[in-house]
Amino acid sequence: MALLQWYEANRRDLPWRRTTDPYAIWVSEIMLQQTRVAVVIERYKAFLTRFPDVITLATAEEQEVLALWSGLGYYRRARMLHKAAQSVAAKFNGRLPTSAEELLSLPGIGSYTAAAVASIAYGERIAVVDGNVERVLSRLEGWHTSSREEAGDLRRKVETLANQLVDPAHPGDFNQAVMELGATVCLPRNPQCLVCPLATECVTLGEHRTPPRPRMITQEIACALAVRLGPGRNSNVDEVLLEQRPPSHSVMRDMWQLPVLSEPVVAEEDLRMTVRHAIMQVNYVVRVRSVVESEVDVLTEAGGLRRWVRLEEAAHMALTGLARKILSRANFIAGDRPSTGLVRLVASSAERDK
Numbered sequence: 001m002a003l004l005q006w007y008e009a010n011r012r013d014l015p016w017r018r019t020t021d022p023y024a025i026w027v028s029e030i031m032l033q034q035t036r037v038a039v040v041i042e043r044y045k046a047f048l049t050r051f052p053d054v055i056t057l058a059t060a061e062e063q064e065v066l067a068l069w070s071g072l073g074y075y076r077r078a079r080m081l082h083k084a085a086q087s088v089a090a091k092f093n094g095r096l097p098t099s100a101e102e103l104l105s106l107p108g109i110g111s112y113t114a115a116a117v118a119s120i121a122y123g124e125r126i127a128v129v130d131g132n133v134e135r136v137l138s139r140l141e142g143w144h145t146s147s148r149e150e151a152g153d154l155r156r157k158v159e160t161l162a163n164q165l166v167d168p169a170h171p172g173d174f175n176q177a178v179m180e181l182g183a184t185v186c187l188p189r190n191p192q193c194l195v196c197p198l199a200t201e202c203v204t205l206g207e208h209r210t211p212p213r214p215r216m217i218t219q220e221i222a223c224a225l226a227v228r229l230g231p232g233r234n235s236n237v238d239e240v241l242l243e244q245r246p247p248s249h250s251v252m253r254d255m256w257q258l259p260v261l262s263e264p265v266v267a268e269e270d271l272r273m274t275v276r277h278a279i280m281q282v283n284y285v286v287r288v289r290s291v292v293e294s295e296v297d298v299l300t301e302a303g304g305l306r307r308w309v310r311l312e313e314a315a316h317m318a319l320t321g322l323a324r325k326i327l328s329r330a331n332f333i334a335g336d337r338p339s340t341g342l343v344r345l346v347a348s349s350a351e352r353d354k
């Protein structure tokens with residue numbers, strides 16, 4: 001089949017394609033949901049270094065799992081992955097179920113992940129349908145949608161077709177081949193039809209109508225960068241003030257952020273940096289100002305638990321992506337992701353502070 005031959009010759013060498021371990025494939029599939037491959041690669045390696053198997057993940061503290069997830073966004077995925085690992089440990093003796101149907105019984109595993117793991121790791125004949133697959137098959141067949149209302153019908157048609165097409169001998173490769181084609185050749189805005197292995201069978205050759213994308217909105221906020229210096233003259237920044245988002249928050253609960261200023265407008269002379277950060281449909285313009293310790297309570301909104309944190313500890317905490325970005329740009333922590341080394345347990349640190 002032309003598609004499988006093309007995949008064999010052109011597939012990207014990605015770390016999760018070098019393993020047959022169902023657990024590792026599962027982790028990669030969860031990380032790859034709504035997150036770019038380039039962002040996932042290093043975090044995937046770090047995550048598997050720290051949690052190499054289901055039992056290690058199941059017995060870890062949630063804060064540690066979130067810390068390793070920091071920067072990937074959509075933290076609910078990490079919480080559900082952790083819960084699912086606990087469920088696998090308790091109900092399946094630490095071994096991931098082998099069929100899509102059983103995988104669906106685990107927290108956070110929907111039809112996409114179940115089909116991906118079952119087909120790639122266990123060779124079950126079941127199709128995976130994500131945005132890439134939907135685009136490729138819609139273009140192949142000349143199926144269009146012009147409204148979001150029609151999108152559900154299209155998805156069902158694509159699922160039916162994908163399950164008819166899936167190669168019974170190589171279901172995992174077939175699924176990955178269609179997704180790879182969508183990610184590298186049948187691109188949303190600029191399909192490379194001249195090099196596409198399916199061009200002779202394609203009805204549209206790239207002409208393809210889709211519903212309008214939801215508009216992004218812009219929101220301005222401001223954060224406080226409050227620091228303490230180390231002992232001695234000419235000392236460097238030693239601690240930063242962080243705030244834990246309350247458990248009642250529906251988004252990024254229990255994660256650590258910079259305190260939010262009550263006033264989103266920051267005077268030019270106080271401005272330390274401006275950071276842009278997108279979360280779902282919102283483009284945040286974040287102004288960051290330095291705040292001296294004595295003014296923190298006056299200038300910031302009352303939030304969750306606050307704690308002065310040494311910079312080396314902050315680097316390993318479950319920071320929000322925005323907090324990690326700001327601390328990294330201020331050169332307080334290295335890079336934009338947690339290291340694979342010791343991850344301090346924020347929960348136990350917080351206990352000590354009580």
Ligand code: SF4
Binds near residue numbers: 187191196198202
């Ligand atoms: S021929 Fe073009 S539009 Fe059709 S599947 Fe290939 S890349 Fe996509």
